[in-house]
Amino acid sequence: MTPERKSLFSAMIGNMVEWYDFALYTAATPLVFAPLFFPPGQSSFANQFAAIVVFASGHVMRPAGGVLFGHMGDCRGHMSALRWTLLLIGSVTVLIGLLPTYAQAGVLAPLCLLVMRLVQGLAAGGEWAGSVLVIGGAAPGGRTRHVMMALSQSGVALGMVLGTAALWLAHALPAAQFTGWGWRVPFLVTLPAVIVGVRLRAGLTGPPMDRPICQTKAHAIDHTTGQVIADGTSRAMDRRGGQAAVARLPIWRLMRTSPGPVLCGIGLRLAENGGVYLITVFGLVYGRACGVPDSRLLAGLTAGLVADACAMPLFARLVTRLGAARIYLGGLVALAVLSVPFFMLIRSGTTPCVVAAFVLALGLGHAPTIAVEPLLLERLFPPALRYTGIAVAHEGGAVLAGGVSPVAAAGLYHMAGNVNAVAVYLVGLVACSGLALLACRGTGQE
Structure with a gap:
């Protein structure tokens, strides 16, 4: 196997491991952390909201991670940064599986969870950009390169499938066993995969684009x-x-020379990242509020993530024919159109409807946007600033949309008493990303 293919393989495997951990935390937020890590005397909504706030806190650290690991990647090589991101997020995930619950440690339990989440967010802030650049540098040109960059996002989705499925399988245990020890197993089994991923990355310098x-x-x-x-x-x-x-200092040069592209990149992330967390996090919260069984919700989410992963390379193959901007725009339209039907299908509570809700929203709304997002972001920045530029834009959008959207949705739902306000919020994110797409095209990036 050539060094380029080894770099490609290592980046994709690392991406899967990284986002297995991230998805595991995402699914566990309403199902494990809310009931086990916060005071039992509070209302169910209060605990759910507190768990979502802790979830969102990790996104606050992601821009800092983008700056830190972007600097490391631009100055020392992309693979050098990727070794640290994988090691940090994997180690934190294992430690979460060892944390005491509120019944065992009181207020120390949510505080420790918060610290773990902050470190996890810091590491996640540098992983995505580096993986995209390593895969893009190793892949040949033309349609093959478009598909390979989309496959990097399929690795993200497949990692999320495995993380969600792992918690789903653990949830099949009797309730007492699941809350006692079963939920910890999916976190702890991350350790062997992290060791393998770090060893793969340790022996590689990456393709030519990876050179400092x-x-x-x-x-x-x-x-x-x-x-x-x-x-x-x-x-x-x-x-x-x-x-x-x-x-x-790449970040200093980036802010001085490319503020417009940074803002465009952040805008592109709003609908994609905000939408996916509204679907995967608030979708579970809303389903629980409607009395839909957890196992049914996890099954629907797992099916949706599989559809998401399979659809990404299919949309990427259309880039040479339709262009990345048109495919991205199609995903925005689908997110807006499905904003109300998604919640209606979940509220129905039947297995086919719940599965259809997640499959349609993720496969038709999220997949086309994330499939071409690496291409759109890559074109915004010069090579010497590309890791930092992509990381800052990607993680800045994660703070403004991914971290905020579940919290905002929970608050809107609680105040309005229905999900109509949440649907309007999602359409607003779509409109912002549409304007960012027009701004990118206006600068000749697409």
């Missing part, structure tokens, strides 16, 4: 192209010697 660019030297060379850097967005003049030098 952020170095200061006379007549600095861009190792991606082999040429002397002459682009004003990726060099600074050393006043002492008048020599070309690549910026030592």
